[in-house]
Amino acid sequence: MDIIIAYVDGQDPVWQKDYEKYTNVPVMTKRFRDWGTLKYLLRGIQYRMPFVRNVYLVVSHESQVPSWVDRENLKVVLHSDFIPAEHLPTFNSTTISLFLHKIKGLDEQFLYFNDDIFPVGDCRPEDYFRDGKVVIGISRHLFVSGMYKHHVKRSNQLARKALGKCASPFFIRPQHSCIPMLRSECERVFAEQEQEIMNSLSRVRSNDNLNMSLYMSYMYYQGKVVSKRIPCRHVSLAAATPSGVSASITDPSKSFVCINDVSLSEEKYNAFRKAMHDAFDTVFPEKSRFEI
Numbered sequence: 001m002d003i004i005i006a007y008v009d010g011q012d013p014v015w016q017k018d019y020e021k022y023t024n025v026p027v028m029t030k031r032f033r034d035w036g037t038l039k040y041l042l043r044g045i046q047y048r049m050p051f052v053r054n055v056y057l058v059v060s061h062e063s064q065v066p067s068w069v070d071r072e073n074l075k076v077v078l079h080s081d082f083i084p085a086e087h088l089p090t091f092n093s094t095t096i097s098l099f100l101h102k103i104k105g106l107d108e109q110f111l112y113f114n115d116d117i118f119p120v121g122d123c124r125p126e127d128y129f130r131d132g133k134v135v136i137g138i139s140r141h142l143f144v145s146g147m148y149k150h151h152v153k154r155s156n157q158l159a160r161k162a163l164g165k166c167a168s169p170f171f172i173r174p175q176h177s178c179i180p181m182l183r184s185e186c187e188r189v190f191a192e193q194e195q196e197i198m199n200s201l202s203r204v205r206s207n208d209n210l211n212m213s214l215y216m217s218y219m220y221y222q223g224k225v226v227s228k229r230i231p232c233r234h235v236s237l238a239a240a241t242p243s244g245v246s247a248s249i250t251d252p253s254k255s256f257v258c259i260n261d262v263s264l265s266e267e268k269y270n271a272f273r274k275a276m277h278d279a280f281d282t283v284f285p286e287k288s289r290f291e292i
Contacts, residue, residue, distance in 0.1 A: 001109040001129065002054045003045060003178075004100055006093060007064065008115075009034045014063040018089045025204050035261070035273055037115070038066065039291055042074070043284035044119035048255070051125050053107055055290065058096065060089060074290040077103055087201050094151055095201045097212035101186035112179040112212065116259050120252040120283065121231070127255065128180040130226055137175035137229030138220060149173065151211040154200075158210060159217035162193055174216045177232040177256060185224065186215045232256040237264060242275035249279035 009015065011034055045052055056075045059065060065076055079088055082102040087095060093114075100112060109129050128135050144150050156171035190197060193214070200210040219225050231254040235245055238260075248257045264272070 001052060001111060001125065002056065002107040003049075003052050003111045003113060004056045004058055004103065004106075005038075005041065005113045005115060006058050006096055007038060008060070009064050009066075012061070012063050014061050018060070019091055022089055023091060023204050035276065037118070037276060037280065039068065039288070040276075040280035040284055041113070041115060041118050042290040043280070043286070043288040046288040046290070047284060048119035048121065049123045052111075054105070056103055056106070058100070058103075068291050070290055070292050075105075087203075090201075090203050092202055092205050092209065094205065094209040094211040095203075098190075098197055098201075098210065098214070100212075101181070101183045101190065101215075106183055108183045110181055110183060112181060116261065117178055117232070118249070118257050118259070118280075119255060120249055120257050121255040123255045127230060128178075132182075133224045133226050134180040134182060134216075134219060135226040135228050135230070136177065136180055136216070138172050138225060138227040139175070140170055140172055142170055147205060147207060148211075150207050151209050152213045154208075155210045155212075155214035156217045158193060158196055159189070159214055159221060162189065162218065163221050165221060172217060172220055174213055175229055175232070176234065176258065177230040179212060179216070180230075181212075181215060182219065182224070185219050189215050189218045230256065232258055234258045234260065236260045236262060237268075237272055238262040240272075242271045245272060246275045246279040249276065250282055 042055065045055060054075055056077050057065070058077050060079050079090065079096065083090065083096065083099045090096060097112065111128060141149065144153050152173045153171040157167065160168065197210060200208055202209060216225065233248055233252070233254040235248050235257060245259065
């Protein structure tokens with residue numbers, strides 16, 4: 001299997017110039033802030049997920065690629081390599097995720113990572129794929145709160161429509177973790193629903209967007225999803241302490257830890273950042289093959 005990591009360095013002046021030119025939306029610091037932890041994500045993949053074949057780093061510009069990256073081992077993919085030019089530049093993760101299956105050379109089985117999810121415990125291939133199916137926790141919902149759930153519900157509705165199923169007030173949502181996907185299933189849904197997908201795209205997030213859960217819903221209703229949660233601990237910096245974040249890395253209770261950024265004072269940001277770096281350096285002191 002392969003891994004795709006979507007990465008943004010919000011401090012990159014080239015990226016900032018594009019953002020200012022093409023949007024009228026203030027930069028969300030917590031969404032685009034770089035914690036300097038990408039190298040630890042890559043170390044986690046090497047030492048906790050040795051069965052992974054290729055790792056793809058998806059970025060908007062060459063200027064986004066950290067100077068320490070070993071380009072022989074980490075496959076850098078630009079948005080322009082797989083997203084149609086008329087939809088670029090984009091600052092919308094939902095747009096990016098809908099085209100990931102078009103990355104050249106991507107394996108049939110792949111995992112999609114955001115850069116806030118870290119492998120910290122032992123992982124097994126069967127945690128994500130079994131007998132030609134994907135493995136992930138699935139929950140059922142009726143009410144929508146927030147833009148993300150709105151995207152999930154719209155995506156679920158389109159999947160049901162594509163499969164000829166009747167409309168339902170309920171919708172399914174995959175757990176927030178790394179997302180296992182089958183490339184051939186994504187290709188099938190995209191080909192069947194291309195016009196609907198293209199009509200949903202926008203440079204920044206809007207309520208009308210679809211997202212990657214379109215593909216997950218389509219697979220689920222065809223019996224190609226094993227509903228079993230991927231072991232992942234979620235830590236919100238809104239309620240955490242630096243020592244607590246450190247413990248979630250050095251003494252993990254799950255295979256993954258997801259550290260959710262929030263609005264923080266500069267003092268708290270620096271304290272959390274130091275705690276995370278110190279903890280990761282303790283657990284993964286050696287460079288990965290992805291680092292020079």
